[in-house]
Amino acid sequence: MQRQSRPPDQPTPRNEVARVVIVGGGFAGHRTARKLSRTLAGTPVEIVLLNPTDYFLYLPLLPQVAAGVLEPRRVTVSLVRTLPGVRLVLGEATHVDTASRRVLYTDPEGRQDELPYDRLVLAVGSVNKLLPVPGVASYAHGFRGMPEALYLRDHIIRQTELATADTDPDLAAARNTFVVVGAGYTGTEVAAQGSILTRELRAQTARSSRSRRGTGGASLGAQPRWLLLDIAPRVLPELDRRLSTTADRVLRDRGVEVRTGTSVKEATASGVLLDSGEFVATKTLVWCVGVRPDPLVADIGLPVERGRLRVTPRLDVPGHPGVFACGDAAAVPDLTRPDSPDAGDGGFPLTPMTAQHATRQGAVAADNVAASLGYGQARPYKHHDMGFAVDLGGARAAANPMGIPLSGAAAGVVTRGYHLAAMPGNRVRVAADWLLDTVLARQGVQLGLVRSWSVPLDSASPELARFPASGKE
Known part of the structure; x- marks a missing residue:
């Protein structure tokens, strides 16, 4: 019954x-x-x-998964293990x-x-917020879940490796160009972490090429190029202007081209057309304009x-x-x-x-x-904002705990300390991965777990996940 x-x-x-x-x-x-x-x-x-899913996803650290800093399981916390007495229905x-x-x-x-x-x-x-920009739903990559992070990691490594072997310099340059739309928390961290990943991948390729010198070693191809676009007048508009300036400086020091007051007019299989009329040839468009x-x-x-x-x-x-x-x-x-x-x-x-x-x-x-149900007293929700933290990769970060603006190493310590405190599990494993990342080179290999068509930008349309969108690769 x-x-x-x-x-x-x-x-x-x-x-x-x-x-x-x-x-x-x-x-x-x-x-x-x-x-x-x-x-x-x-x-x-x-x-x-x-x-x-059977896990809780700690979204703030997802950019570090895409960049190879953290292993995927570090940011996925078991629901069964952390919720005793709760029946999970998948x-x-x-x-x-x-x-x-x-x-x-x-x-x-x-x-x-x-x-x-x-x-x-x-x-x-x-879910991802879509704007009525032609081509975005077909050619952009979202960044809202583990499949998207794993796919983006594989995609970046794949494009970098293909660019090294490509004989067409224009195509190689397009493969080495990465465009991120949205300079909020997610977009800024994706650009910051991604630029470090491609720099390390290029350094590994350079070392390999030197070891083969004189035996027909491959060319390194074009330099990696990262662009961060936003219609807002500055990156991280939600934060204090001083922290926004700090993040902007860190990004530019890493070679990221920050384009504020700029939006995408159209996305195609070969690149993106900006509202300024400039066409940027690229194989990678990451959509981080917000959520709905x-x-x-x-x-x-x-x-x-x-x-x-x-x-x-x-x-x-x-x-x-x-x-x-x-x-x-x-x-x-x-x-x-x-x-x-x-x-x-x-x-x-x-x-x-x-x-x-x-x-x-x-x-x-x-x-x-x-x-x-008769247990305890009801109360209203009232919470004063405690500030925000943005991890910019390495020891760099921008944070304003309790309204106090921090940058540099102090912000890095506060940011990582906050994440460890906020995570409902896996804290030791996350800290261990951070430690290993400071002393060991990242593993620049594709996992091969996710196909491009299985992570559509519009995650609200399950039917899109069953059919490949042309031009994704």
Whole structure:
């Protein structure tokens, strides 16, 4: 007999099991599940986490995976190991029926099933933001998940190796040209880390060529060229201007061409056309212009604000008792900025779509879900921003912890210390990889695990993953 959910206005007897379904195992969902498992330990409450993968992905360190600093498993934390008492269901939510209180989902083998719930937490996160630029969906590479990071790493190494052996100097130069669009946190770190990777790959090739001198060693080809583009007037516009200047200087010192006030007009198989009229021949276009809420948010049919589910300061959805939302999918009022000119419909601006807010919203959502079941007291979400940190590779970083601008080695220590503290696991392994990266050369070999067509830029369109997009290579 199929389990039936109990309406939230009918208290659940203490001897009857209530089910809490959490959709999404990112920063918000993982934190919600983890705190609920501790708060409700020993109670008749079943906690179920629905997620497409069996791991939590620590997104801020993904650029280091693409650059070969960290091994992929370092930034993937086991959900089963870190969430004791939580039942993991592998699948992707396709629809939420709030009337019958069910979540419909598709499992990794394509089978459809459903999860009835008594309490629901929507923490589905975000996906790549696409702009109506011709050719971008077909020729750009996104950077939002592990497959994309692994593919980009393989792609960079492949293009560098092909350029070394290419007899056409123009094609070799295009292979050695890497264009990153978006100078926010992700784009800046991808350009910073990628420039180090290609520099080391070239140094390894040079050493190999010298060892074959006199025996027909191959030419090194064109110098690697990195371009970082953004329509904003400066890199990292979210940060203090001094930190933005620091990051800009580090990038330029590494040879990265920073083009602010610049956007892409069209992408083609042979390169990108800039709005200035300049055509840049390249085989690599990395799209890091931002994110948007997961498409499930729009499909649910609940009220939204700026594309995100409208919630109260207690993270519950108005008019739908028992339904909560947090993280990038939720339009959470920022109670710490009541006088901001960016105030939304509720009189407050929305909290930014960052891991810092998502993690802390997950903790509040857990408390409020537990309170709705009779355990503890509900509370509003209120968090003062603690600052940001951007890893620029090596010992370089830019950070403003508690509003204090830092650069150089001090920022590097703070940035890496913050990441180690924020990760829910794998800390020793991450620290060990950082140590090894300072004393050993990176391994410039392709993994060969991911094909280009399996990581479409528009990750919201699963059908694109089944068909190759021409010109990706």
